[in-house]
Amino acid sequence: MKNVLVIGSTGQIGSELTMKLRSIYSGNIVAGYIAGAEPKGELKESGPSEIVDITNRQQIAEAVSKYGIDTIYNLAALLSAVAESKPQLAWRIGMDGLFNVLEVAREMNCAVFTPSSIGVFGNNSPKDKTPQDTIRNPKTMYGVTKVSGELLSDYYFNRFGVDTRSVRFPGLISYVTPPGGGTTDYAVDIYYSAVRGEVFKCPIAAGTFMDMMYMSDGLRAAIEIMEADTSGFLHRNSFNIAAMSFDPEIIASNIRKYIPGFTMKYEVDPLRQAIADSWPNSLDDTCARREWGWKPEYDLDSMTRDMIEQLKEKGI
Numbered sequence: 360m361k362n363v364l365v366i367g368s369t370g371q372i373g374s375e376l377t378m379k380l381r382s383i384y385s386g387n388i389v390a391g392y393i394a395g396a397e398p399k400g401e402l403k404e405s406g407p408s409e410i411v412d413i414t415n416r417q418q419i420a421e422a423v424s425k426y427g428i429d430t431i432y433n434l435a436a437l438l439s440a441v442a443e444s445k446p447q448l449a450w451r452i453g454m455d456g457l458f459n460v461l462e463v464a465r466e467m468n469c470a471v472f473t474p475s476s477i478g479v480f481g482n483n484s485p486k487d488k489t490p491q492d493t494i495r496n497p498k499t500m501y502g503v504t505k506v507s508g509e510l511l512s513d514y515y516f517n518r519f520g521v522d523t524r525s526v527r528f529p530g531l532i533s534y535v536t537p538p539g540g541g542t543t544d545y546a547v548d549i550y551y552s553a554v555r556g557e558v559f560k561c562p563i564a565a566g567t568f569m570d571m572m573y574m575s576d577g578l579r580a581a582i583e584i585m586e587a588d589t590s591g592f593l594h595r596n597s598f599n600i601a602a603m604s605f606d607p608e609i610i611a612s613n614i615r616k617y618i619p620g621f622t623m624k625y626e627v628d629p630l631r632q633a634i635a636d637s638w639p640n641s642l643d644d645t646c647a648r649r650e651w652g653w654k655p656e657y658d659l660d661s662m663t664r665d666m667i668e669q670l671k672e673k674g675i
Contacts, residue, residue: 361386362427366413366460367434369396371536372474372528372577376432379578381406387426391419413456419463430585433460433473438541439501439634446500453504454511461515461523470522472585475509475597477529477570477638478502478542489639491599491646498637512596524584525597529570529642531577532662534669542634546571546610550663553614553621554670561607562628568640572602573657573665580653587651594646602655603662604641613663 363380367373368390378401381388390398391411398408409422413435422428435452436442442449457473464471480489481496495506505527512523530543534550545563552559563569580600589595605613611623647653657665 361429362389363387363430363432364389364391364411364419364422364426364428365432365434366391366411366419367436368392368408369398369402370434371438371533372531372574372581373432373434374402374536375533375574376434376578376581377402378405379582383582387428389422389426389428391422413459414451416459416463419459420467423463423467423469428467428469430470431460431464431472432581433457433471436474436504437501438544439478439499440542440631442501442504443499443630443634449500449504453501454507457508457511461511461521464521465515465519470524470585471512471515472581473508473512473523473525473596474581475505475525475527476501477527477642478634479506479509479527479597480637480639482637484639486640488641488643489599490643491594499634502637509596516595522589524587524595526580526584526600526647527597527642528577529572529601531572531574532666533574534666534673535574542631542638543569543571545607545631549607549610549614549623550666550670551675553618554667554675556620559611559621559623560626561623562626562631563607563635564625564627564632565608566606567632567635568604568606569635569638570601570604570640570642572600572655573662576602576655576657579656583653584651591650593650598647598650598653599642599644600647600653600655601642601644602657603659605659610659610663613659614667616660617663617667
């Protein structure tokens with residue numbers, strides 16, 4: 360990678376990934392954004408930015424041409440709970456937008472990263488150590504767009520030779536960007552409440568296990584897969600990646616090691632609970648480890664220590 364366009368650069372993943380890419384590469388790392396969600400602060404000042412609405416193919420093509428882009432990170436999406444309330448918009452962004460990106464990539468010879476999710480799996484998928492290749496029958500619009508995106512990306516690689524690559528992200532936990540409507544976002548909110556000394560109202564029921572990952576590992580995975588030697592690939596779109604799996608009681612207990620007075624009560628959100636119940640308890644990421652050397656650096660305890668330290672430094 361030399362010149363990179365990040366579409367959705369002001370979102371939960373995009374804002375951190377753009378800065379990470381700028382810290383690594385000397386070329387143009389372009390922050391693509393939509394009107395009303397302009398880059399601010401260091402994100403704005405540290406490199407070029409352009410209005411790039413994923414539903415506007417011409418804007419994508421113009422940015423690729425202007426900056427000599429060779430790699431596109433397509434991060435535009437509505438998260439799971441939000442997508443359920445706006446399914447038509449979720450499809451327009453997730454699928455019509457992806458088609459635009461892939462067409463530009465085909466015409467202008469770009470590699471494309473489009474993240475998938477644990478949301479591709481449904482109630483008929485194995486719940487524990489969900490394998491790389493298994494049934495994918497999601498019941499949410501978010502999951503439907505992610506499965507469709509995996510298939511469309513594979514099609515563009517097999518039919519047109521577009522270098523498409525992807526990982527299935529678990530829930531991503533970060534101290535930098537506030538959560539934006541995902542089912543796993545409780546695992547971010549809980550740290551904010553703990554550091555503020557508040558009682559945390561958990562929207563997910565006790566005993567609900569989901570795969571999670573610290574954002575720094577997620578960013579590294581997104582970059583490493585795009586740098587990987589594809590000669591070892593048996594898969595492309597999309598690799599399971601994993602780091603940790605826990606339920607609300609386990610993360611709350613871990614937080615109490617560092618904030619002993621932390622308390623939590625349950626106010627379960629039926630929509631988010633239904634989504635969580637359809638997702639895996641844990642993923643098997645053997646293929647990613649074997650095919651391109653994936654390995655997480657953070658477990659629950661090391662993540663908790665860093666989250667609390669960083670949030671306290673921010674004055675949360």
